[in-house]
Amino acid sequence: MTGAGKRIGRTIAIELSRRGFAVAIHYNHSRTDAEEVAHECGGAPIFQADLAKVPDIQRLFAEVSESFGPLDCLVNNAARFTRFNPLDITEKDWDFIHEVNLKATFFCCQAAARQMMARGSGRIVNISSLGGIRPWAEHAHYCASKAGVIMLTKALAKAFAPTITVNSVAPGVISFNDVDARVQAMIDATPMQRAGKPEEIADAVHFFLTAPTFITGQILAVDGGLNDR
Ligand SMILES: NC(=O)c1ccc[n+]([C@@H]2O[C@H](COP(=O)([O-])OP(=O)(O)OC[C@H]3O[C@@H](n4cnc5c(N)ncnc54)[C@H](OP(=O)(O)O)[C@@H]3O)[C@@H](O)[C@H]2O)c1
16 A cells, blocks of 8 residues: 555555455655554554655565565555646656656556566556546646556556456545635535545445456546536
């Protein structure tokens, strides 16, 4: 479970642990938060890695398999989020988003899939975003990275079949007491008339981790109906 120290990742890790999964908790900077999640997950091990660095990803997956044996499941949750007018985005701003949201997601999938292929089965869930489906003008770079995650999910589902399923959960607005005017406008436009809860993302992740293996390459928007407006 990548980015498991805070917010959505924290809830997914705790919910999966409650439902019987042995969870490996990954963090980058949030060590104290990761330790708290580990405690709530019954003393699960924690693993540090900067996913912007591919050698760190390779070390992370080697450490996890040393501790757990080959992986059954991977949840790619870690991501970055920034807001810029596209006219102002620099190469550095672009790379900052893509090196984690898209490049790291791919190399985490690759590292996990090598272990899963060796053991003969596996499940991968990539957390994308409604922003990978619908265009957000001040997040063109983020939208492109998450649209990339969606296509990566579909392509890897084909590449890794029949051994591994690859699916994606695309959250809409999930709030953490950080609602500004722009986010409130999105909540107001949401047919279910509220923000989503991280537990609702965890439910969708759990579904893909336990669903029939005939379900692969799918994108599930958990967005209160905002996608279809
Ligand atoms: N919140 C929403 O409304 C929403 C909406 C749509 C999609 N999503 C997606 O849902 C997922 C979780 O969202 P969130 O809001 O909970 O995310 P978040 O708090 O912004 O980030 C989750 C974690 O990603 C990790 N991370 C970032 N850069 C990293 C790096 N270089 N190496 C390793 N880890 C890194 C961070 O770990 P550390 O703290 O340990 O550094 C962070 O705790 C993301 O994929 C996001 O794009 C969220």
